[in-house]
Amino acid sequence: MAKPRRRGNKRRKQARSALPLAAGLPADILWKIIDIISRGRSPDPGHHTITYIRHISQVCRLWREVTLQSTSVWGNMIDINFLSRASEEWKSEIMRRTGRAGLSISGSLVPSREGTPDTASPTLTEIPNPATPILVDLLEHDWERVVALRLVFQTFEEGPLRDVLKIFWTKPALILEEFSIAFMFDSAEPVSIPPGAVIFLDNAPHLRSFCWQGLHSDLRAGWVKQLSQLYLPQVCSVQRALDIIRECPRLQKLTYDSHILHSAELVLEKVNLPELCSLNLKADFTACSALLTYITPNPACLLKWTYEKSTRLLPKI
Template identity: 25%
Template sequence: MAISHLGHDVLWRIFLMNANLDVVEDLGKLYELNKGPPRYTYSALTITRRTSQVCQSWRDLILGSSSIWGRVIHLDFLNQETSDWREELLRRTGEAPLCVKGEVMGYVVEDFFLSLLETEWSRIRRLDVRIHNEWEFEDETWEPLLRPTSSLECFNLNYSYSNSRILSGSKVKLFSNNAPSLREFYSSGIPFSLQASWIPQLRHITLSLPFNGPQILDALKSMLFLESIQLEDGIVFYQTGVGDPPLPHIVLPHLRNVAVTGHFGTCTQFLVCITPSLGCGVNVDSTNKKRIKEMTSQELKMAESVFSRYSQNYFDVYTPTRVVLRLCRGEFHIHDLLDPIRLPSSPTFKLDIHSSPSSPISVFINCITITPMAALTHLDLQLSAGAIEPHNQHFIRFMYCLSSLEVLQISSMATLEFLRSMTWTHSTPFPALHTIKMVQSMTQSTKKLVSELMQPFLKWRVQLRFPITVLDLTFCDTGMFGNLTFLESFPGLKLRWSSQGAFGEYLCGRRTPGALRF
């Protein structure tokens, strides 16, 4: 059916779906170089405006729908010198609820945004704004935030500078303690009470200083509908003194995502106290170099236990097929890459742990060894020199789990020699492996690909009777290849590369070795 034959009710639903500020498409490739729109993005506001100019029928339908225009108050596209378009947009919203999103940069957008807060606060439904000023406003500027609001569902208001604050004083009553529709609260730098009436109804929350661990856990007791929580850097979880009760354990049956940034001990202590829903994602970031210190044996034991619990809880639901694993001295990173069929909002699993170089970081591999890794087909393995020993039993046990691994992505050819030199004691490691993909990092962009590191690995796989069939160098600079004619001794091996936007492929064994000289 042609779109011109669709009824107005169906068209209106399509236009309403397009009026979604949380979906910003990157259309930069449709434009000539240096002639794209701001930041190479289109907005739901721009799409709605241009849709209303297609034909008279569509124009009448869209202009007559205040609810559509109320959903597209995108500050990034409202910085015109004159106020004509901003005033016209507000007029088109009528009395509809408002969704306001964007970056406050410059006096024009700043004045418009503050005016919206002052005059339209009662009908703002979603607020997602970052302020880029280097100065803080007086508290009087934020007086609208102290008013009750029956419409507000999502509140995300932050300065881009972490030390800046919105409102001051610990006794401020945000929303006058009256926001019955609020479900999402992401702001930091705004004082509020964890005993506020709107806290128990939240589905999503971000917490930061000045709250501490015991205060947060106490508040979570009443937040039974919580679906995601993010704790920002600086929050301290401490065990109380002798004779004081231990930190409570909280069951959050709807929790799907938990993110913690901060000191390693803070991250683990919080996770220990929480039992989330089955399949809950976790994102731990303890990479603040100012806080790095050697882990105690007690911290390591606690961390291994809690990360094992969370990884098994997650991977029992989301069987991993694509994983990034990075090991450096004192660093452990693992990231479950979402499958294309999963929504971006799906839970994810990511650990980014930094400690002193002397900490036995490899023990964290045990946390993922107990999970079902047999379905893993793609592994991005990043190993730095000295990060782990070839005979490390934690790592060997993990590698033996990868029975379905098909594609191994590396950032250094030295990784191949490391894998070959590992202490393999029984069955063939990764029997399904057929592709090695080399992705050259920026730090290695000037290093030659060393044949002495590739050739032994390829021979080893042939001897195991599980040869590599594809060597993918698409993401490497061909200027660093040098002479790769030794690959001719591996018949059936496909070499792939890219040069100046053109893709090349050579099937080894054709006896035209000149094609392998770069």
């Protein structure tokens, strides 16, 4: 009587037959694939991109050599939340593998809470996010290596973190390409920079994407005109918004999330934005209408308009 074929044996044979094909990839194509993976997000929340890259490095000797020698690949994956959960040894090893490559830093600094929220007298204690000291250390010692910064905060309180964030207006950003800070404030007070200060000391020659929610600044900087993606400050009036984007002929994506009401009559020349393909508006109806009146985007531009029935008045800039 013939023995039934085992699926496990079949799978092992398939894996062995596929390995020579994978191992035969040219090193440059293999590096490109690994680089693309390192720049993306894992589809499985339980497995970080770093975990996938580590598994790739274990396929064969060639894959290991390409992976470990690609410092930029490791620099693409600096997730401060992942590093805060890693052992000191693994965290140090990840940073060592970045060499002197550019760093793409991402993460959330939302504190956790513990206590008894379901009782009649809830008691919740806020626990500092363990990723905070990691971010502080990176910004203090490796700011000149930062290519991309994508952070989410809940608060912006005094302390080591707020002190180190002063680097954004006290040092240049010579290789920075993408800057994104989102805040989830308990109070909606805007973030102000010192009078006369200019973000990145007006020196960010490679910056292409800028977003800083809650920023109270008029964005008077030379690097604004080179941007392809821009989030306008929430305290930006329609007049100031038009003044800013008039200097940005290369804009491809624009977000106007204003917290101020618009009532003034404007008599201005239209702003021509031939490359604008995405326009996201979230503001008072009259503010959105006024902005649309004076913008001429690409004919294929995608418009997303969220109408705010009521909005909080903030000082104009």
